[in-house]
Amino acid sequence: MRRWGFFALGLVLIVAGSLLAHAVQTSGGVRVEDVRFPGATGITQSALLYVPPSATPQHPAPAVLLSHGYINTREMQSPFAIELSRRGFVVLSMDMTGHGYSEGAVFLPRDLGGPAALAYLRSLPFVDKANIGLEGHSMGGVPISTAAAAMPDGYKAIVFEGSTPAFLGAAAPPAFHDLEVVEGQFDEFAQLMWGVPKGSLVPAAPKTAKVFGVTGPVVVGRTYGSLADGSARRLLNPPVTHPWEHFSRAGVGGAVDWFQMTLAGAAHPLPPNDQIWLWKEIGTAAGFVGLIVLLIGTFEVLIALPAFAGLAQPMTPAAERRGWKWWLAFVLTAAIPALTYYPFMKWGQLFIPMRLFPQYIQNQLIVWAVLNALVTLVLSLLIRGGRPSFTHRWAAAVAISAITVAVGYASLAIVDALWHVDYRFWVLGLKPLDPRHALMAIPYFVLWAIALLISLRALAANLAVRGEGFLFQTGAWKLAMCLGFVALLIYEYATLFSTGLLATPSEPLNTIVAIQFVPLLACIGAIAAVTYRRTNSYVPGAMICAALLAWYVTAGTATHWAPGFKSPLAAAARR
Structure with a gap:
């Protein structure tokens, strides 16, 4: 009897948990698709595409390209994908080349698949090409930097989550459009990303000042520049670690808030702290x-x-x-x-x-x-x-x-x-x-x-x-x-x-x-x-x-x- 009990309990947990996860990631009628598209050098790239019901060819919706970090996969960005798609954004959560179901290898091609992913997202008839955002966590900053460099007018806003512009020598445009940085106070990679030993020191880092175009420490939470002309900059420094930046209300909420501020046309704007993604993880x-x-x-x-x-x-x-x-x-x-x-x-x-x-x-x-x-x-x-x-x-x-x-x-x-x-x-x-x-x-x-x-x-x-x-x-x-x-x-x-x-x-x-x-x-x-x-x-x-x-x-x-x-x-x- 015990053997069938374990077997049945395993099936119940799997079915109940999977149904809960599916219900959360399709909240509000969002459609989730496993997609493939051509990348550089003849490889095939992979992504999960989240399409809200409000996104149609007749009424194109704003969109966001998401990229995970090193030795992760597209599913790692599901908290961002869930919260953005339920607000009316089309979301493409990509596998970097050499990761997940994307072919190639790490840094083959060198851009990690960012430009090809952005080109695919822009080709979708239900996407508003004038309102596209980019978000990358950790090494995911490389594909979004290279996508921005390849198509400097192909996106409107960008978020570096536990990452940094031109990371690992990635190509980047001379200037980014509306840019937000979310860097945890306890980020384990602060030295690599920003040249300071602690994440709490990032606001005062010389590299941060250079990115923000200021001469002194950057004030956390303050919006520099202008949203009207695309020169806005903002730094968030929540008390989280590197892997918690993409698995916390602070990290997810910061990105959601920035895209709701910078990209027009979201069908169902919600407060940044209105988040349900954790139930999918449960x-x-x-x-x-x-x-x-x-x-x-x-x-x-x-x-x-x-x-x-x-x-x-x-x-x-x-x-x-x-x-x-x-x-x-x-x-x-x-x-x-x-x-x-x-x-x-x-x-x-x-x-x-x-x-x-x-x-x-x-x-x-x-x-x-x-x-x-x-x-x-x-x-x-x-x-x-x-x-x-x-x-x-x-x-x-x-x-x-x-x-x-x-x-x-x-x-x-x-x-x-x-x-x-x-x-x-x-x-x-x-x-x-x-x-x-x-x-x-x-x-x-x-x-x-x-x-x-x-x-x-x-x-x-x-x-x-x-x-x-x-x-x-x-x-x-x-x-x-x-x-x-x-x-x-x-x-x-x-x-x-x-x-x-x-x-x-x-x-x-x-x-x-x-x-x-x-x-x-x-x-x-x-x-x-x-x-x-x-x-x-x-x-x-x-x-x-x-x-x-x-x-x-x-x-x-x-x-x-x-x-x-x-x-x-x-x-x-x-x-």
């Missing part, structure tokens, strides 16, 4: 939780079938009780991955993108995971309390794992096709693989499987206890997997909020990437515990989690390698 978060529950339920259902009944074996842990070796193993399991995270990610820069492994961030994560697996293996041999006994049926384990993941994947493919939503919350996001990314995920799966087979064997050998209850064991394994990163992030952000700087100020990107590790590692711990309890083997859990990670990371991060392209990051790693 819905897709329920979908993510539902997926993990569905995977567990699917496994439970399958193992009761005759084809897989031979896998069902009671667990036979080596430990009779939780003694000092158990607690030592628990602490080391939690602490070592977090303690080695920054140095191993740096070593991972030597795993340069190539045809078979084209994603630089995933390459670094693979190095971190494999090295941690080896460390775990050595420590496991030193501290184990007894000789573990496992029951392996490899062929059946691989088959049941493949079917389990296929059922989970099918659930996502269906809700994406029906409602254009995926499973996500804030920086956590799981989306379907297109054919290109599906092929890309295969070699990564092999490496993830190697790392997880070693790591989960140690987990089962050291943290399983005879007679332990389901809830306690599952909870202990989840905590062992993620608690180190919880502590690391508390340390980093407590330091940031108290001093204005991260504890490791040279690691802003990896610190933000680490936020995802808390829920992901907890999910791995839960799946590992359940599958081990049912089979006395770590193999099914390792296979399921390896497929999940290869799918998650490949679909959600950036592609750096493409024929004829040399990543600046790879060149730096070589040097």
Whole structure:
């Protein structure tokens, strides 16, 4: 009965959450479409198009082009898309080249697809070409800068959200039309963006004064220049971090307010703080939780079938009780991955993108995971309390794992096709693989499987206890997997909020990437515990989690390698 309960609960969470997310993003009759359009150098680009019912060829509506940041995808900008479209703006939320479903690679082409996306938006018959805005978060400032440079008269207003004009050497026009900057007081990238160590110092930064055309500090919230002639400038400096700039009422409200001020013709203007986008995130978060529950339920259902009944074996842990070796193993399991995270990610820069492994961030994560697996293996041999006994049926384990993941994947493919939503919350996001990314995920799966087979064997050998209850064991394994990163992030952000700087100020990107590790590692711990309890083997859990990670990371991060392209990051790693 429990197995069908997990299966049913997973489906309920997925359907209910996806329906809620769909209802929110189509509020007021907005239509959401998955679109493709030609980009530079013959590539195809991807975007989500939000069309309010008020936008027609007879009554064209103002429009906004949105761009996400580095190693994100178009769905990350849904808070802006939802709030703008429900007010009557047409919204095109693009995938930068090398991200999401857009082809190419990072900086191939150099403009990251901004000019092509703006050209596509301007070609739509229901768009008012005289009232178009541009918004980009973080590295998303590159495509909107290059779009503005390519078509200086093709837009009317622009918002840099946690970004900066001409970021990373991007082309930009001599002068921007009505420009707003939203930069968090605790932005982890303030030094890179504005040349000051803290986001709270951006109003007084020399670069800010230059952008605003003033000689002293910029007054936060004051509108400089004139909206009438397109020379307006405004700086907002809310108390948020870099990833919260596109996931907060302050960040979203600032952009919405600016576009309502600068673009004419919105059918349903609303106060900037009138925001409903968070309910969409709650819905897709329920979908993510539902997926993990569905995977567990699917496994439970399958193992009761005759084809897989031979896998069902009671667990036979080596430990009779939780003694000092158990607690030592628990602490080391939690602490070592977090303690080695920054140095191993740096070593991972030597795993340069190539045809078979084209994603630089995933390459670094693979190095971190494999090295941690080896460390775990050595420590496991030193501290184990007894000789573990496992029951392996490899062929059946691989088959049941493949079917389990296929059922989970099918659930996502269906809700994406029906409602254009995926499973996500804030920086956590799981989306379907297109054919290109599906092929890309295969070699990564092999490496993830190697790392997880070693790591989960140690987990089962050291943290399983005879007679332990389901809830306690599952909870202990989840905590062992993620608690180190919880502590690391508390340390980093407590330091940031108290001093204005991260504890490791040279690691802003990896610190933000680490936020995802808390829920992901907890999910791995839960799946590992359940599958081990049912089979006395770590193999099914390792296979399921390896497929999940290869799918998650490949679909959600950036592609750096493409024929004829040399990543600046790879060149730096070589040097």
